[in-house]
Amino acid sequence: MSQYILIQSKSAWASGGVADFYAMAHQLAAAGHEVTLFLVQNGVLSARAGARDLHLSEIAGPRLRVLADDFSLRERAIDAERLAPGIAAAAIGVVVDLLAAGARSIWN
Amino acid sequence: MAKITLGIMDPPYESANTTTAFRLIDCALRKGHEVFVFCYEGATALGYSGQKKHANAVHGSSLEEEDHPNPKEWIAALFRLAGQRGVKLTWCNCGLCVDERGVENQVEGACRGSPVSAWNNFEDASGALLIGTN
Amino acid sequence: MAKYLCIVRSAYRATIEEQDDPALWFTHAMGSAGADVSVLLRGDAVSYATKGQDARGLQFGDCAVKGPDIPRDIRSMLDAKIAVYVTREDLSTRGIDEARLAIGIRAMNESAIGELVGGFDRILAF
Numbered sequence: 001m002s003q004y005i006l007i008q009s010k011s012a013w014a015s016g017g018v019a020d021f022y023a024m025a026h027q028l029a030a031a032g033h034e035v036t037l038f039l040v041q042n043g044v045l046s047a048r049a050g051a052r053d054l055h056l057s058e059i060a061g062p063r064l065r066v067l068a069d070d071f072s073l074r075e076r077a078i079d080a081e082r083l084a085p086g087i088a089a090a091a092i093g094v095v096v097d098l099l100a101a102g103a104r105s106i107w108n
Numbered sequence: 109m110a111k112i113t114l115g116i117m118d119p120p121y122e123s124a125n126t127t128t129a130f131r132l133i134d135c136a137l138r139k140g141h142e143v144f145v146f147c148y149e150g151a152t153a154l155g156y157s158g159q160k161k162h163a164n165a166v167h168g169s170s171l172e173e174e175d176h177p178n179p180k181e182w183i184a185a186l187f188r189l190a191g192q193r194g195v196k197l198t199w200c201n202c203g204l205c206v207d208e209r210g211v212e213n214q215v216e217g218a219c220r221g222s223p224v225s226a227w228n229n230f231e232d233a234s235g236a237l238l239i240g241t242n
Numbered sequence: 243m244a245k246y247l248c249i250v251r252s253a254y255r256a257t258i259e260e261q262d263d264p265a266l267w268f269t270h271a272m273g274s275a276g277a278d279v280s281v282l283l284r285g286d287a288v289s290y291a292t293k294g295q296d297a298r299g300l301q302f303g304d305c306a307v308k309g310p311d312i313p314r315d316i317r318s319m320l321d322a323k324i325a326v327y328v329t330r331e332d333l334s335t336r337g338i339d340e341a342r343l344a345i346g347i348r349a350m351n352e353s354a355i356g357e358l359v360g361g362f363d364r365i366l367a368f
Contacts, residue, residue, distance in 0.1 A: 002360070007237075009125065017251055017285050020352075027356025041124040071131070092128075096136045099235025100110035106249070106365045107239050115366070117264075149256075149264050223271035230364055231244060240265070240368035242252060 003103035004028055004035045005095055010108060011042040012053045018043075021108040022055045029064035036103075038095055039087070040069040043108075047073065049082045060086030067094060109195070110234035111142040115226055117241040119150030120179045125239050126154070130182055132237070133197070137189050142196045144233065146226040150241065152201040154179040155218045156211040180215040187217045200225055244363035246272065246279045251368065253286035257310045258297060263290065265368035266315055273324045280325040282358065288332045290316060291347045313344060320346040327358065 006025050012018045022037075029035040037059075039047055046053035047068035060066045067090035073080050080089035099105060114132060118125045129145075136143045147154060159178035163171040183199055190197035200221040206212050230236040248269040257263050266281070273279045283290055290312050297309035320326060331352040333340065340349050350358065359365060 009128065020284065020355075023352070024355050024359060027353075028360060031356050031360055033360065040128055092131050093135050093139070095237075096112065096132060096139055096141070099112045099237060100136070100139070100141055102234050104363070104365060105235060105237040106359075106367050107237060108367060117368075148268065223268045224275045226268075227272045227275060227277050230246075230366075236364050236366075238366040238368065240252075240366075242255070 001032045001034065003098060003101065004033055005038060005098040005103045005105045006035060007038045007040055007095065007105065007107045008043040009041040012046045012056065014042070017108065019055045021106075022059050024106075025064060026059040029059075029061060033063070035064045036094070036098060037064060037066045038069065038090070039067065040072050040092070042072075042076075044068045044072040044076060044078060047083045047087045048078045049084050051084060053084075057084060057086070109140040109142065111144065111229075111232065112136050113144040113146065113226070113229040113233035113236045115146045115148060115230075115236075115238035116151040116154075117147075117149045117239065119153045120156075120159070122150070123241065125241065126151075126179070129239055130179075130186070133186055134189065137186065137193055137195055137197060140193060140195055143190075144198045144229040145200065146221065146229065147199070147201045147205070148223075148226070149202070149205050150209075152205045152209055153211050155183050155199060155201065155215040156180060157213045157215055158211075183215050183218070198229075200229075202226075243276075243278055245361070246277055246364045246366060247282055247359060247362035248279060249282045249284055249365060249367040250287045250290070251285045253289050257312070258300065258307060261308060261310045262315055263310065263312060266290070266312075266319065268368075269324065269366075270315065270319050270322070273319070273322055280327065280362070281319065282327045282355075283332075284329065285332060286336070288328045288336065288338060291326060291328050291343050292338060293342055293344055316344055316347075320344070329355070 161176045164174040203220040250265040300307035329352045
């Protein structure tokens with residue numbers, strides 16, 4: 001099995017392809033791969049506690065870690081201590097570390 | 109340490125993707141990794157040496173006060189960082205993309221390549237990321 | 243040598259100016275150089291797999307605009323043994339009948355995307 005870093009940069013409400021991207025992340029995790037979904041830029045808008053992104057809330061699980069870029073959160077005044085369930089704030093270094101470790105990457 | 113290859117496509121001043129790409133490159137260099145950047149399409153304008161700063165009447169700021177970013181300076185700063193850390197940074201532009209945009213005058217250190225250059229550097233990298241454009 | 247899957251999601255972006263789709267062109271260039279590449283057309287980009295696309299006839303002032311020939315480019319990629327996939331769901335959402343696809347395009351179900359992706363070493367998502 002492989003490690004994946006999937007980087008989600010688009011707003012879930014402004015872009016039709018985000019649900020498909022979440023679905024792909026879920027399929028990879030269900031197949032046994034270790035998946036990190038890293039929300040960045042407007043992708044972090046879904047991370048705010050109370051945001052209604054039903055697709056995202058359905059997919060986080062033991063093999064699918066969901067992280068939100070700390071800078072993007074701060075840029076959008078989203079409290080990193082009050083994120084939606086299953087999402088944690090993280091530094092962009094996580095992406096670099098995974099790339100350096102050979103994780104397969106996909107950007108959306 | 110590892111080698112990370114990044115492909116980018118967005119022209120300057122048009123997308124948040126550019127900022128994220130620079131953050132990734134900076135972070136990777138600081139961690140001691142080699143970084144190969146392949147600029148495709150509009151991203152070839154990031155290093156264009158003809159970029160200029162400007163004042164901002166809406167902000168009420170002079171040229172100096174506004175200190176408007178020019179990505180060519182960010183690239184130069186990344187080369188300095190790489191030098192300080194003793195790691196290699198390659199800033200490679202797709203040559204045909206440069207030609208059609210007329211941006212052949214580039215920041216010092218930028219080089220010219222093709223999708224084959226990108227492929228070769230995807231092949232021997234630990235991690236490869238392409239940031240596509242909208 | 244790594245196996246590459248190029249995912250193309252945007253369609254008809256700058257294709258008139260470039261006389262091709264830059265993502266497909268890049269992929270074809272890699273393939274021509276010997277890389278093992280396949281293409282997954284997603285979202286609106288599934289339109290690239292259809293027969294009959296015609297971008298001819300534009301003129302700006304006295305300047306005739308040649309435009310792209312996407313069906314030709316897709317044909318060339320298929321002839322070069324570059325596999326091109328589309329999903330049935332993306333087709334049906336857009337009212338595209340599989341009979342309208344260029345010969346050689348591989349239609350698949352969205353539920354198999356993860357399995358497809360898992361078979362490649364590098365994913366380039368344009």
